[in-house]
Amino acid sequence: MxxxxxxxxxxxxxxxxxxxxxxxxxxxxxxxxxxxPRRATYELFGWAPQAEVRGWIGSRVWLVPEDETLDPWLVEDAECPGRPAADSLVLTGLDDHLGPPEGHRGRVRVHDGQRWLGSCREFTRVLPADRxxxxxxxxxxxxxxxxxxxxxxxxxxxxxxxxxxxxxxxxxxxxxxxxxxxxxxxxxxxxxxxxxxxxxxxxxxxxxxxxxxxRPVLERWLAGPPDAPGAWAGLDTRRREVWLDVVRDRSCRRVRPDLPAGRTYELDGRTYELDGRHVTDEAGLHLALGEAVNGPGGYFGGCLDALVDCLRGTFGHTAPATLVWREAATAREHLSRRLAWDGRPRDLFAQVLDVLARGGVRVVLA
Structure with a gap:
C-alpha cells in the first residue's frame, strides 16, 4: 500500500x-x-438574474426556451467561473451532445431543479480550445x-x-x-x-x-464501507451525489436477497426507520432511504424510476412493510417546491410518498 x-x-x-x-x-x-473532464462552455447574452449564480451551480441545470418550440437542453455538473458580466453569463458543464441548434434565437430561462436562476436573450455554445x-x-x-x-x-x-x-x-x-x-x-x-x-x-x-x-469520497470508501449510517450527512450536494453513485455501483455488483415482508428493524417488529434529519436534497433523500432499508452504505434507488424498480424486489425489501420517516418536516421543506425539467412545479416529497404507497410501503411521518 x-x-x-x-x-x-x-x-x-x-x-x-x-x-x-x-x-x-x-x-x-x-x-x-x-x-x-472536458467541459462545454455556454455564453448567455442579455442575462437577467433571478438568483445569485457563482461557482458550482448544480448537477443538472436546464435551459428552457420561453417559446416552447424546442425541448430544454441539459447541462450537467454546471459551473459559473468568475463573476457574471454586466449583460452576459458564462456557464460550463458536461455535455454529451453537440449542444443547442445553431439556428435557435430566442429568450431562454435557466433553472437548477430548485429555483429559476434567470433568463437570457439568447445563448451559444463556445467550442473549447484544443489542448x-x-x-x-x-x-x-x-x-x-x-x-x-x-x-x-x-x-x-x-x-x-x-x-x-x-x-x-x-x-x-x-x-x-x-x-x-x-x-x-x-x-x-x-x-x-x-x-x-x-x-x-x-x-x-x-x-x-x-x-x-x-476524490475525498472515493478515498473514504476505499478504506472500507461505512459501519454506521449517515457518514454522508456532512457532505455538500455535489459530493453526496458521488456517494450515491458509489452505493449504486456497489449494489449493481452484488446480488442481495430480499428480506421477508415486514422486516424487523428496531421499532415494532415490522418497520423500517428513516433518519430524515439530513434529507435536504434529492441525493440525501435516496441515501437515507437506502440506509433505512439496507443499512449503512445501502442502496434503495437513486431516482424515482429506480425506486420503483427496487420496490419490485431483489434490492433487499419485499412488500408489504411500514416506513417510519423521522424528521419528515426537513424533507417536506426542501423537496416540496422544486422544478421539473421543463420548469413546471414539482413536489418531489409527495411523489416519493406516492411511489412508496404504490409499492406496498405504508409511510408514517414523524
Whole structure:
C-alpha cells in the first residue's frame, strides 16, 4: 500500500484486457486518474438574474426556451467561473451532445431543479480550445504476459489497449469499481517501485478522468464501507451525489436477497426507520432511504424510476412493510417546491410518498 502523508492513494489497480480475458497487469498507483473532464462552455447574452449564480451551480441545470418550440437542453455538473458580466453569463458543464441548434434565437430561462436562476436573450455554445490530454501513467506495474510481449511485437496494433478497463480494489482487496480504458502505450520504463516493475505511460486522449471533487469520497470508501449510517450527512450536494453513485455501483455488483415482508428493524417488529434529519436534497433523500432499508452504505434507488424498480424486489425489501420517516418536516421543506425539467412545479416529497404507497410501503411521518 502506498500513502503520501495526506491522502491514501488508490492502490491495487488492475489493467484488464477484454472481458473474461487475462489481465494486462497490476500496479500500485495511477497518475492522471483524477482530473477535470472536458467541459462545454455556454455564453448567455442579455442575462437577467433571478438568483445569485457563482461557482458550482448544480448537477443538472436546464435551459428552457420561453417559446416552447424546442425541448430544454441539459447541462450537467454546471459551473459559473468568475463573476457574471454586466449583460452576459458564462456557464460550463458536461455535455454529451453537440449542444443547442445553431439556428435557435430566442429568450431562454435557466433553472437548477430548485429555483429559476434567470433568463437570457439568447445563448451559444463556445467550442473549447484544443489542448493536449495529460498521459495516464501506471506506476509500479507488474505486467502480465500479454502486456510484456506487446512491445516485443514491434507493431502499432500491439500497443493499442482495446476494450480494456482499469479495475480498482479497496484496501481490503475487494472489487470497488472499474473504468473504461481505450488507449495506447506511449512509453515503458523501469519503475522506482521495484526492479521487476515498470511505469507504463498511456495516451490519455480518450480517457475520462475521475473529477477531482470526487476524490475525498472515493478515498473514504476505499478504506472500507461505512459501519454506521449517515457518514454522508456532512457532505455538500455535489459530493453526496458521488456517494450515491458509489452505493449504486456497489449494489449493481452484488446480488442481495430480499428480506421477508415486514422486516424487523428496531421499532415494532415490522418497520423500517428513516433518519430524515439530513434529507435536504434529492441525493440525501435516496441515501437515507437506502440506509433505512439496507443499512449503512445501502442502496434503495437513486431516482424515482429506480425506486420503483427496487420496490419490485431483489434490492433487499419485499412488500408489504411500514416506513417510519423521522424528521419528515426537513424533507417536506426542501423537496416540496422544486422544478421539473421543463420548469413546471414539482413536489418531489409527495411523489416519493406516492411511489412508496404504490409499492406496498405504508409511510408514517414523524
Amino acid at each position: 502506498h500513502e503520501d502523508g495526506n491522502h491514501r492513494l488508490l492502490t491495487r489497480h488492475t489493467a484488464a484486457g477484454p472481458e473474461h480475458g487475462p489481465a494486462w497487469g497490476v500496479c500500485a498507483e495511477v497518475d492522471g486518474l483524477f482530473g477535470e 493536449p490530454a495529460p498521459p495516464l501513467v501506471l506506476r509500479g506495474l507488474l505486467p502480465g504476459d500479454l502486456l510484456r510481449a506487446a512491445p516485443m511485437k514491434g507493431t502499432r496494433k500491439a500497443l493499442d489497449l482495446e476494450q480494456a478497463a482499469l479495475e480498482i480494489r479497496d484496501d481490503h482487496g475487494d472489487p470497488f469499481t472499474d473504468l473504461p480504458l481505450r488507449t495506447r502505450i506511449i512509453a515503458w520504463y523501469p519503475s522506482a517501485y521495484g526492479a521487476d516493475l515498470v511505469d507504463l505511460e498511456l495516451d490519455g486522449t480518450d480517457f475520462t478522468p475521475v473529477p477531482v471533487h470526487a
